[in-house]
Amino acid sequence: MVRLMHEAARDESAAEWWGRAERVGAGAGWYLFETLPIRLYNLIIVLLRQPHPILSLLHSTRHLPPPPRSPSPVHLHPIVAHLFQLPPSPSPTPLTALLDPLHLARLECRYHKTHLFQGRDDRAEAVGRLLGVFDRLKDCQPGTDQFANAVRDLSAALPGHVELKEPIDTTPSSYAYHLLAALDSLKLSSEKHDASMAHHAPPSRWTQLWPRLVFLPLIAYVAARSLYVSREQIWGWILDAKETVRVFLISWVIEPIMDILKTIRTGEGEVKVVSPEGVKSDLDSLERMAVSLAADKLKYTPEQQAELGSSIRAGDLTAVLRIYEEDIKAPLRSAIGGTLIRTLLIQVQKLKVDVDVALSGIDKLLKSQELTFAFVGVAPSITILYFSGSWLSSLWYSGRGRGRYGGERKREEAWLSLRRVEHLLLAPEPLPPLTQGLLVLSLSSLRTYGQTHLPVRTRLREGFLEDVGYLEDVSLQRGDKRLVVQRMRADWGTVLGWTTVAGKA
Structure with a gap:
């Protein structure tokens, strides 16, 4: 079951990557740019294998190898479909679909995301079925027909199960035979799952990094050269800014504050109309x-x-x-x-x-009213200092906080898992296997996040894991668990920045 949960978590993480690429405004365009060399290379290779490469661009040739099937009905020209890894249609559209590449890139992201979520649901449903069988096994005595039926159902609950010719009986050898066969079927199913989901995995690390590796040095070179050419002007700007800050601090902050202190200490100010x-x-x-x-x-x-x-x-x-x-x-x-x-x-x-x-x-x-006038006079400069300091502080701490508690991406995944738990707790009894499996997967994701990314020996980690334990407690009623979810939102939402990550694409 651990393997199934690991595969489900991996599929969900990959699906979330495609989802972010589809949602974010520039995500699909950036993904299209990252994968453009590979697309062009694959298209050239496919066209060179055609008997008439030029004519294949103009007609809907059937010699192209079809991309994987899609659950969504999209109608594309085979060339376009192969270029964007989408399924062709019996009635394809013309090549003018290439005029909107961003829409096609979003279709591709949605296509991969749908497949990955389907793979996650299959694995989660298998986990739910296994949990149901385990509950039955706890109440059965070995050597009974009920125990034998539970073992048979255990092997049948695994994905990729193959019906065995030999019936199960109450002997230990029969139990071992069916359990070993179940493990073999689980291994084959995992291999098939990995092979099928590999096509829907996000682009490799090198594919995502090559634009930065190629263009960042060029941009850095041009920027450094421009800065070197304009170094005297930039240095003059720096000196002017430094002098402006110095005069502002001395004339509008330090000296007025010293006058206020002098007035408080001696009672003699500078304000006199007549002697x-x-x-x-x-x-x-x-x-x-x-x-x-x-x-x-x-x-x-x-x-x-x-x-x-x-x-x-x-x-x-x-x-x-x-x-x-x-x-x-x-x-x-x-x-x-x-x-x-x-x-x-x-x-x-x-x-x-x-x-x-x-x-x-x-x-x-x-x-x-001399003190009042003195404070009114210094108030604008103090206000400017306050807002400038607040802005710099927020900029500093927001930059430092991006990597806290696993970073923004991990905190967002924890928020999504908690939100899914709250949604699944609304399902009617008895829970279907898919719902139960998704619930176990979400709770496992929350516990993994707390154990991996929250600081050790802190109240934050202990309290978070304690709340997750309440959600995992089978003796706790669903209404009480929903109250625990609400408390987690209230207690940890501000600390973990869930309000911020929830508002982002």
């Missing part, structure tokens, strides 16, 4: 001007002058305004010999003091 000394000097000048005018015009005593100074500091210019009101009654006389000009200049000084006081209030407001 307190300037406001005080203007107010003192206004007081002296008003007191001098009151002493000259109104003959104030020292006590009245001190009281007027206090009023001026409080913003009250009533005495000066009274003088101004008297002077404005005779403006020409007051302008020539009076105090009109002095009162006007005092009011101008008062306006200047008011402006200074307003600016001082704005200065206090800015002072209270």
Whole structure:
């Protein structure tokens, strides 16, 4: 049974390769390009064997060896069918089918994939039949008719079984004879299976590598030559980029952050609209001007002058305004010999003091919000650094993570196996042999993935294999197993990147 499961897993892996080539946008085209030399070589060899090679291109000759049969009805010209390894049709289409080679390449990928999945299903069905027979053997006693019938059914469950002329009885020699015959039939069946599936195997490693081996050195040479010719310009770009980064870090990141630290440490920032000394000097000048005018015009005593100074500091210019009101009654006389000009200049000084006081209030407001302004000023540069660092980090860790846990391809295969388990658990009882065999194959694939690609002595590996063990437990109900599948999706989906691989072709 291990051999059958190995063959089924190998067929499934090859079928998935063809499936990716068919699904991916450039996969079929790249496959067509990789196999183009072999196709042309085989076509030339076939045409040279024809009696009239030129005429064979124009007519549907029957001398071409037909490719293997296909389960899908495609109608192609024999030349086209042989070129793309597809079956010809009794009513073939003209050679204009070659105008759409990508469609033909996808047909070829689908053709191989269908055959490989059919081979996998045959092997999985045989595994399911063997499991049913093993369950019967556990309940039978050797030497009984039930045990003999189970041994006969065991040999009949194997693929490629040949009916033996000698009937089975309850003797050990008869058991051994039928079991040895079953093993021989299994060996012959495996050989036939390998021979038939070899035609549907993916291209060899050298076939897939030759375009890279041929064109990558040429591309590398042209790129290196272009870089060498433009080395001075490229070096200038590098220096400009370096200087830009340096100035950005110093002027827009480091210096603003140092100013913030200085403001937090000393409480003194750089934001000042007006100095307190300037406001005080203007107010003192206004007081002296008003007191001098009151002493000259109104003959104030020292006590009245001190009281007027206090009023001026409080913003009250009533005495000066009274003088101004008297002077404005005779403006020409007051302008020539009076105090009109002095009162006007005092009011101008008062306006200047008011402006200074307003600016001082704005200065206090800015002072209270200085940290806020400092953080707002540095926020754009910090945002640029954050997104740049996040992008570089994601680029670095995504590149490092591609090979983690077996790589993206193995993680995708594990996701497909878990998805198939969830689908098969919905099948009605009793499970047919094919369903049971596919279920065993999928669980074996999950266990192999966990034992091979997950890190040893980690909770990830232990928890994953423990969940697989729950799915393998025959005593667990199907509803409970579906809950285990949902838990595996929730627990391991993010770690293994199943959400990412599921969205890719």
